[in-house]
Amino acid sequence: MEQIPGAADIIRVRKIIEPYIRRTPVHTSSAVDSICGCQLFFKCEQFQKVGAFKFRGATHAVMTLNERDARKGVATHSSGNHAQALALAARNRGIEAHIVMPQTAPKIKVEAVAAYGGKITFCQPTLPDREATLLKVRAKTGAVEIHPYNDYRIIAGQASAAAELYEDEPGLDCLVAPVGGGGLLSGSILSSKFFSGKTKVYGAEPEQANDAWKSFRQKKLIPVEKALTIADGLRTSLGCRTFPIIAEGAADILCVEEAAIIRAMMLIWERMKLIVEPSAAVALAAVLEHRDLFAGKRTGIILSGGNVDLMNLPWMDPQHFGKH
Amino acid sequence: MEQIPGAADIIRVRKIIEPYIRRTPVHTSSAVDSICGCQLFFKCEQFQKVGAFKFRGATHAVMTLNERDARKGVATHSSGNHAQALALAARNRGIEAHIVMPQTAPKIKVEAVAAYGGKITFCQPTLPDREATLLKVRAKTGAVEIHPYNDYRIIAGQASAAAELYEDEPGLDCLVAPVGGGGLLSGSILSSKFFSGKTKVYGAEPEQANDAWKSFRQKKLIPVEKALTIADGLRTSLGCRTFPIIAEGAADILCVEEAAIIRAMMLIWERMKLIVEPSAAVALAAVLEHRDLFAGKRTGIILSGGNVDLMNLPWMDPQHFGKH
Numbered sequence: 001m002e003q004i005p006g007a008a009d010i011i012r013v014r015k016i017i018e019p020y021i022r023r024t025p026v027h028t029s030s031a032v033d034s035i036c037g038c039q040l041f042f043k044c045e046q047f048q049k050v051g052a053f054k055f056r057g058a059t060h061a062v063m064t065l066n067e068r069d070a071r072k073g074v075a076t077h078s079s080g081n082h083a084q085a086l087a088l089a090a091r092n093r094g095i096e097a098h099i100v101m102p103q104t105a106p107k108i109k110v111e112a113v114a115a116y117g118g119k120i121t122f123c124q125p126t127l128p129d130r131e132a133t134l135l136k137v138r139a140k141t142g143a144v145e146i147h148p149y150n151d152y153r154i155i156a157g158q159a160s161a162a163a164e165l166y167e168d169e170p171g172l173d174c175l176v177a178p179v180g181g182g183g184l185l186s187g188s189i190l191s192s193k194f195f196s197g198k199t200k201v202y203g204a205e206p207e208q209a210n211d212a213w214k215s216f217r218q219k220k221l222i223p224v225e226k227a228l229t230i231a232d233g234l235r236t237s238l239g240c241r242t243f244p245i246i247a248e249g250a251a252d253i254l255c256v257e258e259a260a261i262i263r264a265m266m267l268i269w270e271r272m273k274l275i276v277e278p279s280a281a282v283a284l285a286a287v288l289e290h291r292d293l294f295a296g297k298r299t300g301i302i303l304s305g306g307n308v309d310l311m312n313l314p315w316m317d318p319q320h321f322g323k324h
Numbered sequence: 325m326e327q328i329p330g331a332a333d334i335i336r337v338r339k340i341i342e343p344y345i346r347r348t349p350v351h352t353s354s355a356v357d358s359i360c361g362c363q364l365f366f367k368c369e370q371f372q373k374v375g376a377f378k379f380r381g382a383t384h385a386v387m388t389l390n391e392r393d394a395r396k397g398v399a400t401h402s403s404g405n406h407a408q409a410l411a412l413a414a415r416n417r418g419i420e421a422h423i424v425m426p427q428t429a430p431k432i433k434v435e436a437v438a439a440y441g442g443k444i445t446f447c448q449p450t451l452p453d454r455e456a457t458l459l460k461v462r463a464k465t466g467a468v469e470i471h472p473y474n475d476y477r478i479i480a481g482q483a484s485a486a487a488e489l490y491e492d493e494p495g496l497d498c499l500v501a502p503v504g505g506g507g508l509l510s511g512s513i514l515s516s517k518f519f520s521g522k523t524k525v526y527g528a529e530p531e532q533a534n535d536a537w538k539s540f541r542q543k544k545l546i547p548v549e550k551a552l553t554i555a556d557g558l559r560t561s562l563g564c565r566t567f568p569i570i571a572e573g574a575a576d577i578l579c580v581e582e583a584a585i586i587r588a589m590m591l592i593w594e595r596m597k598l599i600v601e602p603s604a605a606v607a608l609a610a611v612l613e614h615r616d617l618f619a620g621k622r623t624g625i626i627l628s629g630g631n632v633d634l635m636n637l638p639w640m641d642p643q644h645f646g647k648h
Contacts, residue, residue, distance in 0.1 A: 027371070047351070047597060108594070266634060269634055270432070270634060273375060273598065273599040273600075274597065274598075274599065275597040276597075310590060310594060310639060311639065315635065316640065
């Protein structure tokens with residue numbers, strides 16, 4: 001897939017991945033609606049296989065590899081959900097997945113990658129070392145790199161989440177998706193354009209990793225320097241393929257503080273009985289912190305994933321509240 | 325409702341409560357299936373209104389009161405989910421709910437009752453004081469008592485959960501429901517008898533509150549003396565209306581230790597991304613601890629509720645693990 005996916009591409013991709021993915025449910029909560037002052041529809045990607053939307057894109061990329069490439073396996077560097085997603089997608093196709101992970105990745109995510117049969121190589125938690133280690137692994141194995149987001153195959157796969165949501169809930173006024181590398185947001189923008197033309201799409205981003213916010217405003221790619229957010233899935237920066245789609249199609253990028261992310265996460269856990277990771281809570285935090293934008297609107301929210309370490313929840317750590 | 329509900333009663337009750345309750349989804353997990361060695365279907369009552377199945381029975385009891393009784397309001401003593409359920413059901417009918425709660429009830433449950441408009445009177449955490457306080461409240465208000473479980477209207481309401489499950493997943497080999505006072509288990513037994521004749525129904529009970537296990541074996545009601553289980557919804561004993569249904573219809577009562585309850589709870593949280601309270605995890609714990617009984621079987625599990633205090637989760641408390 002060499003150019004920005006079109007409507008027909010996304011429809012085709014949905015058929016390709018359908019046998020492997022879960023059609024995730026849409027949850028609602030009158031309690032959360034009345035707190036937010038709007039009508040919210042939560043697309044529950046924490047119930048997706050591997051516990052995150054990332055399995056959609058990874059499955060598409062792996063299942064459409066040609067036979068010769070597939071035989072050498074796939075490889076990526078990822079601190080989390082993309083790693084699990086690629087490992088399971090590869091296992092579903094019967095090929096190897098080589099995963100480069102920073103030593104600082106949450107234990108629960110490392111164990112999950114191993115459980116899906118991924119072959120893990122650890123590296124330093126810096127982008128240069130991640131890339132260097134990945135190059136070494138690829139040189140040794142010949143594996144094909146599957147980038148977590150800066151790849152049209154991935155973007156088209158992630159687009160399927162919003163496309164499903166629009167089938168279940170037609171005519172949404174707004175959609176809010178978290179933005180890290182931008183795979184989910186750019187895919188959501190494409191599905192909105194093709195399948196729900198009047199829906200405004202917002203990206204939701206931690207202030208501590210606000211590269212999308214900066215890039216969107218200055219109309220050029222400005223990578224994040226140091227992302228200290230609790231939303232570990234959103235520490236990455238936009239790529240050259242995700243940024244142009246977002247620059248053209250997003251209604252806005254909305255930033256939220258760390259304490260607001262934790263509050264939104266607790267609200268989803270307590271009132272909706274849904275386990276979501278901090279990155280997934282960023283979208284609801286954006287609605288809560290910018291409620292004028294959404295007042296009275298039918299608004300979709302993509303809950304991006306639910307992989308958390310139960311032994312280390314943010315509200316157990318006074319540091320997170322102390323900062324604000 | 326003066327006698328054990330029949331098939332026609334349960335069908336009628338379902339129509340009465342349908343406008344008020346949620347039709348809760350059934351979740352599955354291939355990861356949990358392979359750990360347990362059987363095929364599990366989880367009926368998700370944590371997504372029921374008020375976060376627990378109790379809303380089914382309370383709604384039925386409140387909505388079928390005659391106009392004269394209803395005007396005086398309803399009353400109960402409850403440490404938790406029945407209190408919330410009765411408060412919301414009463415609000416839905418536009419009448420008052422008087423709730424007697426022990427001072428030791430979890431804060432999150434007290435706040436929820438208040439949020440649903442329930443009028444709370446606190447008492448000592450002993451059965452005699454709960455009953456005495458309730459009598460005083462009823463003497464003052466004339467409110468009708470709605471017992472949490474020992475009432476055929478309640479039993480018929482709780483029966484609707486299993487009836488829905490059998491519609492969604494016909495032909496289950498087994499069903500496991502937690503047992504405290506026995507409202508959910510006796511209702512599940514009735515629905516199984518009428519709508520899924522070949523399904524064996526098991527009660528799952530904490531060893532620390534094993535009155536149902538004792539009563540079932542000795543064929544007479546033996547109330548629990550001191551129930552120190554973490555599964556706070558299951559500390560009560562069977563009643564004169566629930567026990568005979570269970571004695572006749574249960575395949576067995578299965579007991580589990582506290583550590584097994586916590587392990588099962590973490591498994592549901594981590595692998596299924598579902599928030600369930602300890603009482604709900606008891607049913608999965610029973611499957612894990614008695615796996616020979618369920619090997620290869622299509623087994624339904626009723627996840628009874630999801631009301632937990634996120635600031636006070638069992639795995640954060642070393643005492644719970646230290647005991648075993």
